[in-house]
Amino acid sequence: MFDWSNLERNSIINFIMELSPKLCDRNITVTQFHTILSRYIKKHWPVTVSQGWDIKVKKLGLFVGGTYYSDRDENGKKCIELVLVYNPLYNKINLSKRRFKNMCSVIADTLLHEIIHMRQYRRRDFKMLPDYNSTASSSKIREEQGYLGCTDEIDAYGFNIACELLEQFRGNYKLSIDFLSKNLVGSRGRSIACWRMYLKAFKHDHDHEIIKRLKRKVIRYLPRAEVGKPFKSRDWICH
Numbered sequence: 001m002f003d004w005s006n007l008e009r010n011s012i013i014n015f016i017m018e019l020s021p022k023l024c025d026r027n028i029t030v031t032q033f034h035t036i037l038s039r040y041i042k043k044h045w046p047v048t049v050s051q052g053w054d055i056k057v058k059k060l061g062l063f064v065g066g067t068y069y070s071d072r073d074e075n076g077k078k079c080i081e082l083v084l085v086y087n088p089l090y091n092k093i094n095l096s097k098r099r100f101k102n103m104c105s106v107i108a109d110t111l112l113h114e115i116i117h118m119r120q121y122r123r124r125d126f127k128m129l130p131d132y133n134s135t136a137s138s139s140k141i142r143e144e145q146g147y148l149g150c151t152d153e154i155d156a157y158g159f160n161i162a163c164e165l166l167e168q169f170r171g172n173y174k175l176s177i178d179f180l181s182k183n184l185v186g187s188r189g190r191s192i193a194c195w196r197m198y199l200k201a202f203k204h205d206h207d208h209e210i211i212k213r214l215k216r217k218v219i220r221y222l223p224r225a226e227v228g229k230p231f232k233s234r235d236w237i238c239h
Helices: 009-017 030-044 070-074 097-123 139-148 151-168 173-179 193-201 209-227
Strands: 048-053 062-068 080-086
Touching: 009 030, 009 097, 030 048, 030 080, 062 097, 070 097, 080 097, 097 151, 139 151, 139 193, 151 173, 151 193, 151 209, 173 209, 193 209
Parallel strands: 048 080
Antiparallel strands: 062 080
16 A cells, blocks of 8 residues: 655655766766666656657756556556656756756656546546536647646646745745736746646636636645645545
8 A cells, every 4th residue: 555645745856866866967878867767766656657759858858747547546556657758869868966856846746746636536436527618719729728727637737836836936925826917928937837838828818717717726725835745634545
């Protein structure tokens, strides 16, 4: 039995950072990097770790993604997957300690995001909720809005955004909440990436029903983000 409620954002980050002497500022092969990192993660948490390739990934870097599989969970199998994506044009990777820590933060946020999905599905006996019914004219935008507007994703990304805000503004609730009302059209920056993703998908319309729902969810999650755990209890996530 694994108690997912023990996982806390900062402890996840610090735990993976223990690998920094082996993986930071070293021009090692992707195979070496992936093997060391994936074995370390799988040794301590019941997740699968897979390798992916995408030419959009920056040179000598990587992208982190994740998936929760409700069918695997229902059948008692490992149900959370981390995907480490590399650029297929380069067989080496070299992360500074700062970039490695950013990667650790993304891994922590991804794990917690998928744990939220795990709890959602278990609470409703693994029933799936429908996507948001977007009315956008473009099929690509409809698909993106449909996914991001789903109640499950608003919930999971709400926690992620709350964590990003408190990290960016050093725990200041007022600055975090004020940021949610800022006009970010044309602004650049990698901070609060999930919030920027939503604004872009919904054309920076702060009056859109999805953006307003997400804002409320983020604000409600701030106290939980402060302790780095989305839930107070172990209900549904001790398995």
